[in-house]
Amino acid sequence: MTTDYTFGPVDPLAAAFRYTTLADVKQRLGIDHLEYDDQLTTANQAAETAIDQTLGRSFPDTGDNPEVDGVPAAVQSWALDATIALWKAADAPFGQAGSDTWLGSIDIIGETERVMRRHPGAYGYKVSWGVA
Secondary structure (H helix, E strand, O other): OOOOOEOEOOOOOOOOOOOOOHHHHHHHHOOOOOOOHHHHHHHHHHHHHHHHHHHOOEOOOOOOOEOOOOOOHHHHHHHHHHHHHHHHHOOOOOOEEOOOOOOOOEEHHHHHHHHHHOOHHHOOOOOOOOOO
């Protein structure tokens, strides 16, 4: 007889970096001051909560039979990408950025949605359908 895995509960009020760090986000963005720390933290909280809701679980798993005892590297990478995507979305209030005639405009909102919903870090970890 096998016991079903137990998963970490989704907490929509989670208020701390769990899957990535502020230092990693700032390094990727090239920010070396404290001016944006609060806004970056808010973007991270939104990103990581969205990841949890998409997957129907939070990491590490809890309960009597946790499937994953830590935070998978794929989820850590996803959290970093998602935090940055949400942060950068504020730079494109109409969903587009850029005007170079050679490159054209970039669909920032579409890119943000792609990072949030179809990131490779999500593969294999989803345990529910819909929003938790």
